[in-house]
Structures are given as C-alpha cells and as structure tokens.
Amino acid sequence: MSAPTTATGRARLSVRTLRTDRWWLPPLVTFLALLAFVIYGVIRAFMNRWYWVPEYHYLAPFYSPCLSDSCVPGSSHWGRWLPDLAPWIPPPIYVLPFVLGFRLTCYYYRKAYYRSFWASPPACAVTEPHRRYTGETRFPLIMQNVHRYFFYAALIVAAVLTYDTVIAFHGARGGVGVGLGTVLMVVNVVLLWSYTLSCHSCRHLVGGRINHFSKHPVRYWLWTKATWLNARHMLLAWSSLVSVAVVDLYVMLVASGAFPDPRLIN
Template structure:
C-alpha cells in the first residue's frame, strides 16, 4: 500500500477542487470584512491624531482628563492634568504624552482573541468569509515571528488592569466643581460610562476567564473561584460587543472633553 500523498497548504493544494473563481457566493460576503476594516481604521486614525496633537485634553474647571492622555506624567503636561506627579521631564513633540500606557493598551487590543479574529479576516483575509478562498498559499499559525507575540496576551491583560484602575481614579477625580468641592456634569456621566465599559471589556477577556478558573479540575473544591469564573464567563459572551463599544466610548469621551476644553461647548452641569 502506497503512502498517502502530501497535501500542500492553502486552497490551491492538489487535492482541492479546481475552481478558478474566488467564490461561488452571490451574497455581499465582502460587506462584513469591509465594515470591520473601516471601523478599526477609524479608531486607529482618530486615536493617533488625538494622541499626538497635545491640545484640548484637560478641563481644569472640572478636572476632566481624556483617557488618551492618562496618566500624564511629563513636565510637558498642562498644569493640573498630572494626577500622579511629573517624574518625567519634557518630551519631544513626536512622543505622545500618554506614551507610558499606550503601548500596553495597544498590545492588549491587538493580541485580544476577538480582535485577532477581526483583523485576520478583514485585513489579512485569512479567510475573509466562509467559502471564500483566501489569497495565502500556506499558514504557519502563531508559532513564528511576528504572530508568536500574540501569546503575550495574558501579560498585556495585567497591564490593562492597572490602566483600568488609573481610568477609574480619573473618573472619580473628575467630580469637581468649578469653584472647588464636589461637582457633577454630563462629562462625569460620559467618563463613568466609559470606565465601566472598559472594566467590562477587560474582565470579559479570555485570559481573565482562564485565570479565574481555567486550570481548576474540581470546581466543587474552589467555590469562590468557580463563582468568579461563572461571572467572567457571562461577560465573556459579550466580549465582541464590548470590544467595539469601548472603541466608540473612548472616542466619544475624548471628543467631548476636547470640545469642552477648547471652549467649543460648555459642559452641562447638574451640580456645581
């Protein structure tokens, strides 16, 4: 009996059907990857511009600080915006003021299991949709550079927890009136909604689910961790929705603070 023939990877392998068309689908299969690409590109462009402009990111009257500049630890930060001091000196214009945490947040999002699926399919077209031939002849998996770095997701998760705590502090510190003391306005509502959703997205992470109960063999022996695992599991079912929602709330929060800080609009105050 002869040995089985080796099958090369990809849809062009010798054992695959010879179909010249990329797909026989007649529906608009390309719409989902197109919208995904546009959505991701919109956030990347907006966040990049806002992270480098260094204007309208702090409202001194109400202590509103945009998440894209938190924490602001440089002498280049405007007075009052440095909640944790300024241990770093002046920064050149090509370095964002939030440079300390932005790489970790970017790493957390890029290595996120959902975002991998999103940009693998929409940007790399691997595959773009079911029954649509991808343009790649072979697939090596996440075992070589650069994709082997995807395995660092659990470490970025720990960094994201710290950043979420910082964002929470910023949201609490923003309860500040124009004349001092307690104050509450529309900006506070936006900051609170944003930080709550950021916590929900972070805790719905697959790494968080694995940490809370992924290695347990007997849930009955660990009732507390089993309860945590159950709660995280419920959040995990909404991980995709939270991934997109938090991109939107980050932009909305920053855009609102930019409008107030620049004097374009006035903050709607409920208590001042």
C-alpha cells in the same frame, strides 16, 4: 458491502467562493471602523493639547495617566516622574503601547483585523489570497502569545481611568458636581472594565487549572461571571472602543472651548 471511497483531495473550484450573500460587507465595515479609530488616535495623540479641563477635572483617556514632564499642570494625578523626550513626542507614548498591545493581541480583535486588513480569510467559506499559512508561529505574530501579560497592564490602566472618573465628580465652584462629561466618563469606565474582565485570559486566570469546581466555590463564581462577560466579548470590544473615542473627543472639545460642559449638579 460497497468498496471504500478513495479521497482525492479538496474539491477544486474555479471561483473564490460559492457564497451569494454580501460576505464582503462585514470585513469592509470592520476595516473602515478600525481605520477611522487608528487615524483619530494618531492625530489625537500627537495633537498634545486640549486634554485637561481644570474646572471639572476632566482628563482625556488618551492622555491618562499623564506622567511626563510636559503634562499640563493639574493633569498629572500620579506625578510627573518620566522625562519629556522631545517636543514632537507626546505624553501618551508611555502608556498607549500597553493599551494598544492589549487590544491588538485580543482574541476578538485578532479575528477582526486578520479578516478585514489581511483577508486571512476575509469570511467563512471564502478562500484567502495568501499562498502560504504559517499561523502565529513567526515574528511578529508570535508576539500574540504575550496577550496575558498585556491583560495585567490593562487592569492598571482601567483602575487609573476609574480614579479619573471619581475625581471628575468635581463642581465648578468646589464640592461635588456632575456634568455630561462625568456621565460619559462613568459609562466609559464601566464598558472598559466589562471588556477587560471579559478577556479570555481573565476567564482562564480565575477558573483555569481547577479539576474540581466544587472545591473552589469562590473561583467558580468568578469563572461563571467571567464566562457570562466573555460571551459578549465582541460587543464589549466595540462599545468600549467607541466610548473611549467619544469621551476623548468630548474632553477635547470642552478643553478647546468649543462648547461648555452641560452641568447637571453644580
């Protein structure tokens, strides 16, 4: 028998990685995409106008629900029971923290911005520039543990946006109407529900703490559906993010008079 090998620690390399592919491209694309959304979101939130189209009942998702006294007439479907803090503080300030909290603490997005913004690490088999690693045990990253609570807030927001989509089936001359904006809002709410229900917290909520699935057939069925969605969590995270921005931009352009909403019915 050969003598046991004594471990001497990790292999020390003189280069950052031995990878020869373009490993830096995915984190760069992710960085640019997330940065573009953040810039658009900040500008749009503080624009504080062009978020309501009364003719078709289109409400921009960045301003839903609109609960402030400063909301334009007709856009407050749930009442205006929150004060107008200041002219430079827009109505989304009441809701966006919960929406952003759900996205920022999402398991996929954590991986995405850890790699693209902090290079922690930038890619597999690529060393990170940080000397120490503390994980998510210190402030502010310890706040990632509240993701499950942001999930409940995301359910409420998704339900509100569903209501916004239902009332968007409004014709310019009354009755039922369908325009391009209506179609975009339907696609957006479907993607938002799919992303929200594909959350790891949702999967644990419907199927966790069960020792025998055979004794809980309903929860097992829900767990299989959540698991199917969860396997597509990254795709749904990006597609829902894009759809929110597209619908918000579309409503802004229609409300500003840049172009009329193409009507399919009425």
